[in-house]
Every structure is written in structure tokens, then in C-alpha cells.
Amino acid sequence: MRTFLQKRIKLQLLNSRLRMLGVVFVLIVGVFCTAIFSYFEQDHQERDIHNQLEQTIRLQQQYIDKWMSERMSEISMIASLSAVKNWELSEIGAILTLSQSKHVEFKAMGLIDHEGYSALLKSELNVKDRPYFIAAQQGQESISDVIVSRKDGKRIIVFAAPVRDANQQFIGVVAGTVDLTTIEHLMKQFVYGKSGQTYLVDSDDDQLITGAGAGTVEFDSKAIDSAIIDRAKTNSKSKSAYTNYRGETVYGAYTYANNGRWLVIGEAAKADVFASLYAELKYTSLFILLAMAAAVFIMFRTAKKITDPLNHLLTGVKQIKEGGYLYRIEPEVFRNTTLEFQQLCRLYNSMSDTILEQIGAISTERNFVNSIIETAASLVVVIDSDGHIIRFNHSCEQITGHVSEEVQGRSIFDLFVPIEEQSAVRVHFYNLINASGKTRHENHWRTRTGELRLIAWSNTILRGQQGERDSIISIGIDVTEQRAVEQAMIENEERIRLLVGSMDEVVSTFDRELKLTGIYGRSMDSIIHDPHAFYSGKTIHELLNADNAGLHEEAQRKALLERNTVLDWSISSPTGSTYHQTSYSPLLDNGGQVKGVVSVSREITQLKQAEEAFKVTQARLNNILESITDAFMALNNDWTFSYVNSEAERILGKNRESIMGNLLWDCFPKIIGTAIFGSYREAMDKQQPIFTEEYLPFMQAWYGVHIYPSKDGLSIYFQNVTQRKELEHAAKESESRLSTIIETVPNAIVVVDGSGQITMANQMAEDIFGLDKEAILSRTYADDAWFCSTIAEI
Structure with missing residues (x-):
């Protein structure tokens, strides 16, 4: 009996010690976990609130600066208008009214004369002593500090731009005022959460300007005392909490806006920041x-039987450590153990199954990524920090002719980059390593055959588990052919320019004001080294005598009305007269609108002398026609061929002997009913030159055709313009994309033609004006619908 009691007491003492040790251990772990969680979560909350505050005020600063720059640009644009410089008050009033209706941010917009009084309204208020007026007198644009309006006593900001006349003399100021509520609305767009507050402070005198966010009330213009202002003055980066001007303990961040004149401050109450942390600590403590309690309970139960199940668990853990995931604890092993050990053993088996599944999933994902890399059309190469190749996909193999196995571990610079580019590529590579960002660049790769391929690369740093720089993945696209096509387009444009410049005819272009914008032709180049620079900007009256100038101006104005005209005119001189013929046609933009006039002029003195020397002239003409690069053919009045040059023979696919003297439709039956045949008839009937561009199915190409009628028939020049048509088609597609962008931008856009008629308005314009597109397009920019009844006074 005594021995039994001693064993019983020893057993109880052992259980007590195990339980005590278990409780102490669990308590230590719980307290330690709670302390660690609290420390790191508090640190996380502090860093998070600072990051969010800095992002918030940075967005506010960028938005405020952009907004103020745009408003200043609008005022400057108005001040630069010719009507404003000419001091046309009625026109200026209409401009300011329209501008204010479109830019509702302005409380008022007005014009101030050189003495400081309103030029549009009768008022005794004078702003001559205002800093913005003084700055304008000195020729400077300015944005004022926050000032008090002399009209209604409200605090405002003034955007001012000087107005100068044609002699650059100061004559007044265009000014726009913005209420501080507008700035407040801007700030409300970027506020930290529900508890944050942001406000503006004048950096010179610490005056509170305005603000937004939780607890925001009407701001008074008063100096405030806060630790964040002291930090800003000393450029301190401290992130500790402080007491703000309202006596609250807060976290804050600051930045400067308006060229350093305003201090943007963002704050969040410390209590609000840690409110979620305190809630998390309560739930975490309860969970711990x-x-x-569960751990103590399990330890009490597991203290009884730990041998056999523990050995099996240890065996399984060793298997997992060594990479074996197939070991399982059989049910017979833990059937007679405690429930906790049964659960633990089943958990181990389940964990092993889960690990095995995850290993399989990871393997499947790795295979999937590998298949994407290997099947991608782009070049994918992975290199280490020394430039040695780690991964080389199938597209790389196809481009270079090298297989992955033979390039593994080799330097990408020595293997593929041409010697002349290696230095620059290495510099770019090491800059990427040091910058730790994403970069783009282009360089050549040399293939196995020695061919150079131009590759456009996008490079990204890959990091290891600890965040260290592990390798670089570069994704490339072969742009060799693309760059070649771009160069070909440039060369084609140059060939077209040289072709026009080599013509005997003088080709001239005029804008809608009938000022010369370009002059081309071999004859001009032989007279003047740079005829374009010499004649540019001049009108026809500055180039010709009064009689000829009047005829030409009339023809030019007909061309602006989309009416083609051909003039025969002459120039008399002491040595004789020279005769010329000029055709005028409208110059259209991509939208089919007339943007100017194009003329083609040629001297026809020899034609006038043809009656005396027809045979000599005809032979010379034939030589000229055979030497020009354009295809040329001549038709008699009865539609029979009278001449075709060698280029026309080549394009038409028939020699001249087979078509000379034959009817046009007998030689080319498919031309009947085409648009080009209609142009031939129109030129013949109206006896006017015609230029047209048509697609000729039987030639399978686009041709630009100049048709010149005469009393004997038609002279026709035609040129293959298929390539230019394709480029124009690409330009129209680009214009379509631009139109889509215009329709989706968040600003109203209205386009007005030279007559004042509105020709285009986007969706935002419809929303702002409250009219549909048809209603807007039916009005002019001077329509009464756009004008406000009064112009606010500054």
C-alpha cells in the first residue's frame, strides 16, 4: 500500500510539472507573439499612414500645380489674341464671356486698362496697387497670393497676364479670379480615408488658406502654430506623431505647391490610425x-502516450525533410492512442497529401510557364548579373540559329552583340542593374550566319526570395523589317519631293489667305537657289503686275470654292513677250475640306509660235515627252490616240504602233463606264484641266491623272500613286483613332472653321452645353446661346 501511494504521488508530481511547464511555455509563447504582433503591426500602421499621406498630398500638389498651370495658360492665351491686343472691347467681352462659360472654375474674368480700372464695366474699383497688376506692367504673368476681394470681401486668387499692343506697349491686363472654394473642391478629390484632413498654409506667413477632409470647417485666414510647419521649414523628414493646430495628436506629411508658395499638409488622427490595431489586438489576444487553452489541453492529454505515435511522426518528418512525401502513418499505429494523437497523425497524413498536391501543382505551373516561354513569338532570354545566359527560348533559337544548350552560361555580349555596340549595351545593362527598374532599348544581334537583326528589348529585374537581385529577364521583338519599312517611307517621301522639284512646270501652293506656302520646279531652282524661302508668304500681287495679278486672284478664289480654272497669260518685256498657262485647283485636307489652292504653271511661248515652226516644235515636244518620268498620252477630238510616250507604253502594256490612230475604247474596252473615262469626257466637254485619282481595275493600281484639254483633244499625264494611297489610308486610320481619343477625353473640345461655324464637338461638349451634337453644329461660335448675361467684376 505504501509503495503504491509513493508511485501515485510521484506520478502526480510529474504530471503537475509537465502541466506547469506546458502552461508556462504556452504563456511565454502567447505573450511573445502578442508583443511581436503589436510591435510590427504598429510599425506597419505608422509606415502605412505615412505612405498614404505622402501619396495623398503628392497627388494634391501635382493636381493643384497642373490645375493652376492650365488656368494661367488660359488667361495667357486670351491675352495673346489679336482682338485683345487691338483693344476691341466688344470682341473681348464676347471672348471673356465664352471663356468663362467654358471654364467654370473662374469666379470672374475681366479686362483691366493700364490705369487699373475695369475696361468693360463701369466701376470705381482700382487695382493699380495690386502686386499682380504691378507684375503685369513689368511684362510678367503672375498668380497672386490669397487676397481679399475689394468687391465682396471674399478671399480669392488672381491669374493675370499683361496685354501689349503692336508696339509692345503695356495697355492692360487680362485677369481671372478663382474663389478658394474651388481650391477646396480640388483638395477634396484627394483626401486620406474618412479620418484624414488636408489643408494649405502660406509658406511665408503660416496663414491657413483652405482645406478638406474630416472635421473640416470654414477656414479663417489666420496664422497657425504646428510642429509640421516647423518640420517643413527645417526640411525635417521626421515621421513621429505631433500636436496639430487644433490640439489633436496626429501623424502628418507635407509638400510644397504653387512654386513653393503653398505648403500642402496632410494629417490623420493617431487615435483613428490605431483604431483598427486596437481591435485587431483584442481579437488576436482572444484568439491567442x-x-x-487548446494547447494546454492538448499537452495534458498528449503527456500520457507519446512514444509510438511520436516515433512515427518523427519518421514522417525526416522523410519530408529528405524530400519524400509518400510516407503515411497507418491507422493501426494510432488506433489505440489518445484522440489528440489520432488527430495529429491524421493531420500529418493530410499535410503530406497537401504537400504532395502542391508539389504537383508547382510542377504543373512550372511546366506551364516553360511552355509559354518556349511557344511565345517574342524573344525571351534570362541572364544573370554578369551577363551570362540562363534561359534561351525557342524564338531566340529561330532568330539566332543557336540552340539553348550551346549558349547556356555564355556571355550574351560576346556571343550576340556586335563589337561596335558592346560598349553601349554593357553600359545600359549595368545601369539597369544599379537602377533596379524596368528599361527599354534597341540593339542588334548577330545570328549564326552573321546576319544582323535589330531587336527592341524590354528588361526587368528578377528578385530572389530575400529581395536580392537574382537575374534579368529580357523580352524582345525583332523590328528589323519594321525599321526598314519606316526608312523606305522616308525615302519615298524624299523621292516624291525630288520628282516634283524636277518637273519643268512650276507647282505652287497657297493657304486660304492666298499667301504662297511653297513653290517647286526645276525652272525655279535654276533661277533661285532656294525659291521656297525667297517667295514664301507673298501674295500674287507681290509677284505679278496688276493686270495679271487680278486674273490670278480671281482664279484662286474660284479654287477656294472648289472650281478649277486654267489661265493663259503673258509677260511683256523689252526683249519680247512670254506666254504662260496656269491651272488653279483646290487643295484639300484629309477630311475633304479646302485648306488652300494649288497651281501648276508652265510657259507656253513655244506653243504660241507653233504655227511658224510646227514640225520643229513637234519634234522637240516629242523629245520632252519621252524624257519625262510621267506617263503621257494625247487623244484627238475623235478619241483616237495621237501620241503615247515610252512610259505610257510600259504602263499600258501596249506599244504605240498598236494603238496610234485607234479609238480609246477599242484599245481598252474596260475603260468604258469608269470614273477616269468620265473625267476624260468632262475635260473634253468643259475644256477645263482636271486632276483625278482613280483606281483602275484593269491595271490593278491607283493613278493620279492630270487631264489638259485643248482645241485638238486631250493631253493626259498619269502616275502610279498606289503607294501614296496606302499611306493616306494609314493616315486616315490614325485620324480615326485620334477622333476616338477626342471623344473620350474628359474635356470639352469644339472646332470652329474660318467662317465661325462650329464643325466638330465631342461628347464632353454635349454634356457641358446640354445640347446634342446636331444642335451644337448648327450654331456659330458667336451664337447668343454661348454668352452669359453679365461679366463678373474682379
Whole structure:
């Protein structure tokens, strides 16, 4: 009996010690976890609130600066208008009214004369002593500090731009005022959460300007005392909490806006920042207490039987450590153990199954990524920090002719980059390593055959588990052919320019004001080294005598009305007269609108002398026609061929002997009913030159055709313009994309033609004006619908 009691007491003492040690251990772990969680979560909350505050005020600063720059640009644009410089008050009033209706941010917009009084309204208020007026007198644009309006006593900001006349003399100021509520609305767009507050402070005198966010009330213009202002003055980066001007303990961040004149401050109450942390700590503590209780309970139960199940568990753990995931604890092993060990053994088996599944999933994902890399059309190469190749996909193999196995571990610079580019590529590579960002660049790769391929690369740093720089992945696109096509387009444009410049005819272009914008032709180049620079900007009256100038101006104005005209005119001189013929046609933009006039002029003195020397002239003409690069053919009045040059023979696919003297439709039956045949008839009937561009199915190409009628028939020049048509088609597609962008931008856009008629308005314009597109397009820019009844006074 005594021995039994001693064993019983020893057993109880052992259980007590195990339980005590278990409780102490669980308590230590619980307290330690709670302390660690609290420390790191508090640090996380502090860093998070600072990051969010800095992002918030940075967005506000960028938005405020952009907004103020745009408003200043609008005022400057108005001040630069010719009507404003000419001091046309009625026109200026209409401009300011329209501008204010479109830019509702302005409380008022007005014009101030050189003495400081309103030029549009009768008022005794004078702003001559205002800093913005003084700055304008000195020729400077300015944005004022926050000032008090002399009209209604409200605090405002003034955007001012000087107005100068044609002699650059100061004559007044265009000014726009913005209420501080507008700035407040801007700030409300970027506020930290529900508890944050942002406000503006004048950096010179610490005056509170305005603000937004939780607890925001009407701001008074007063100097405030806060630790964040002291930090800003000393450029301190401290992130500790402080007491703000309202006596609250807060976290804050600051930045400067308006060229350093305003201090943007963002704050969040410390209590609000840590409110979620305190809630998390309560739930975490409760969870830890529950976990501790469960752990103590499990330890009490597992203290009884730990040998056999523990050995099997240890065996399984060793298998997992060594990479074996197939070991399982059989049910017979833990059937007679405690429930906790049964659960633990089943958990181990389940964990092993889960690990095995995850290993399989990871393997499947790795295979999927590998298949994407290997099947991608782009070049994918992975290199280490020394430039040695780690990964080389199938597209790389196809481009270079090298297989992955033979390039593994070799330097990408020595293997593929041409010697002349290696230095620049290495510099770019090491800059990428040091910058730790994403970069783009282009360089050549040399293939196995020695061919150079131009590759456009996008490079990204890959990091390891600890965040260290592990390798670089570069994704490339072969742009060799693309760059070649771009160069070909440039060369084609140059060939077209040289072709026009080599013509005997003088080709001239005029804008809608009938000022010369370009002059081309071999004859001009032989007279003047740079005829374009010499004649540019001049009108026909500055180039010709009064009689000829009047005829030409009339023809030019007909061309602006989309009416083609051909003039025969002459120039008399002491040595004789020279005769010329000029055709005028409208110059259209891509939208089919007339943007100017194009003329083609040629001297026809020899034609006038043809009656005396027809045979000599005809032979010379034939030589000229055979030497020009354009295809040329001549038709008699009865539609029979009278001449075709060698280029026309080549394009038409028939020699001249087979078509000379034959009817046009007998030689080319498919031309009947085409648009080009209609142009031939129109030129013949109206006896006017015609230029047209048509697609000729039987030639399978686009041709630009100049048709010149005469009393004997038609002279026709035609040129293959298929390539230019394709480029124009690409330009129209680009214009379509631009139109889509215009329709989706968040600003109203209205386009007005030279007559004042509105020709285009986007969706935002419809929303702002409250009219549909048809209603807007039916009005002019001077329509009464756009004008406000009064112009606010500054």
C-alpha cells in the first residue's frame, strides 16, 4: 500500500510539472507573439499612414500645380489674341464671356486698362496697387497670393497676364479670379480615408488658406502654430506623431505647391490610425488565449502516450525533410492512442497529401510557364548579373540559329552583340542593374550566319526570395523589317519631293489667305537657289503686275470654292513677250475640306509660235515627252490616240504602233463606264484641266491623272500613286483613332472653321452645353446661346 501511494504521488508530481511547464511555455509563447504582433503591426500602421499621406498630398500638389498651370495658360492665351491686343472691347467681352462659360472654375474674368480700372464695366474699383497688376506692367504673368476681394470681401486668387499692343506697349491686363472654394473642391478629390484632413498654409506667413477632409470647417485666414510647419521649414523628414493646430495628436506629411508658395499638409488622427490595431489586438489576444487553452489541453492529454505515435511522426518528418512525401502513418499505429494523437497523425497524413498536391501543382505551373516561354513569338532570354545566359527560348533559337544548350552560361555580349555596340549595351545593362527598374532599348544581334537583326528589348529585374537581385529577364521583338519599312517611307517621301522639284512646270501652293506656302520646279531652282524661302508668304500681287495679278486672284478664289480654272497669260518685256498657262485647283485636307489652292504653271511661248515652226516644235515636244518620268498620252477630238510616250507604253502594256490612230475604247474596252473615262469626257466637254485619282481595275493600281484639254483633244499625264494611297489610308486610320481619343477625353473640345461655324464637338461638349451634337453644329461660335448675361467684376 505504501509503495503504491509513493508511485501515485510521484506520478502526480510529474504530471503537475509537465502541466506547469506546458502552461508556462504556452504563456511565454502567447505573450511573445502578442508583443511581436503589436510591435510590427504598429510599425506597419505608422509606415502605412505615412505612405498614404505622402501619396495623398503628392497627388494634391501635382493636381493643384497642373490645375493652376492650365488656368494661367488660359488667361495667357486670351491675352495673346489679336482682338485683345487691338483693344476691341466688344470682341473681348464676347471672348471673356465664352471663356468663362467654358471654364467654370473662374469666379470672374475681366479686362483691366493700364490705369487699373475695369475696361468693360463701369466701376470705381482700382487695382493699380495690386502686386499682380504691378507684375503685369513689368511684362510678367503672375498668380497672386490669397487676397481679399475689394468687391465682396471674399478671399480669392488672381491669374493675370499683361496685354501689349503692336508696339509692345503695356495697355492692360487680362485677369481671372478663382474663389478658394474651388481650391477646396480640388483638395477634396484627394483626401486620406474618412479620418484624414488636408489643408494649405502660406509658406511665408503660416496663414491657413483652405482645406478638406474630416472635421473640416470654414477656414479663417489666420496664422497657425504646428510642429509640421516647423518640420517643413527645417526640411525635417521626421515621421513621429505631433500636436496639430487644433490640439489633436496626429501623424502628418507635407509638400510644397504653387512654386513653393503653398505648403500642402496632410494629417490623420493617431487615435483613428490605431483604431483598427486596437481591435485587431483584442481579437488576436482572444484568439491567442483560445489557442493557449487548446494547447494546454492538448499537452495534458498528449503527456500520457507519446512514444509510438511520436516515433512515427518523427519518421514522417525526416522523410519530408529528405524530400519524400509518400510516407503515411497507418491507422493501426494510432488506433489505440489518445484522440489528440489520432488527430495529429491524421493531420500529418493530410499535410503530406497537401504537400504532395502542391508539389504537383508547382510542377504543373512550372511546366506551364516553360511552355509559354518556349511557344511565345517574342524573344525571351534570362541572364544573370554578369551577363551570362540562363534561359534561351525557342524564338531566340529561330532568330539566332543557336540552340539553348550551346549558349547556356555564355556571355550574351560576346556571343550576340556586335563589337561596335558592346560598349553601349554593357553600359545600359549595368545601369539597369544599379537602377533596379524596368528599361527599354534597341540593339542588334548577330545570328549564326552573321546576319544582323535589330531587336527592341524590354528588361526587368528578377528578385530572389530575400529581395536580392537574382537575374534579368529580357523580352524582345525583332523590328528589323519594321525599321526598314519606316526608312523606305522616308525615302519615298524624299523621292516624291525630288520628282516634283524636277518637273519643268512650276507647282505652287497657297493657304486660304492666298499667301504662297511653297513653290517647286526645276525652272525655279535654276533661277533661285532656294525659291521656297525667297517667295514664301507673298501674295500674287507681290509677284505679278496688276493686270495679271487680278486674273490670278480671281482664279484662286474660284479654287477656294472648289472650281478649277486654267489661265493663259503673258509677260511683256523689252526683249519680247512670254506666254504662260496656269491651272488653279483646290487643295484639300484629309477630311475633304479646302485648306488652300494649288497651281501648276508652265510657259507656253513655244506653243504660241507653233504655227511658224510646227514640225520643229513637234519634234522637240516629242523629245520632252519621252524624257519625262510621267506617263503621257494625247487623244484627238475623235478619241483616237495621237501620241503615247515610252512610259505610257510600259504602263499600258501596249506599244504605240498598236494603238496610234485607234479609238480609246477599242484599245481598252474596260475603260468604258469608269470614273477616269468620265473625267476624260468632262475635260473634253468643259475644256477645263482636271486632276483625278482613280483606281483602275484593269491595271490593278491607283493613278493620279492630270487631264489638259485643248482645241485638238486631250493631253493626259498619269502616275502610279498606289503607294501614296496606302499611306493616306494609314493616315486616315490614325485620324480615326485620334477622333476616338477626342471623344473620350474628359474635356470639352469644339472646332470652329474660318467662317465661325462650329464643325466638330465631342461628347464632353454635349454634356457641358446640354445640347446634342446636331444642335451644337448648327450654331456659330458667336451664337447668343454661348454668352452669359453679365461679366463678373474682379
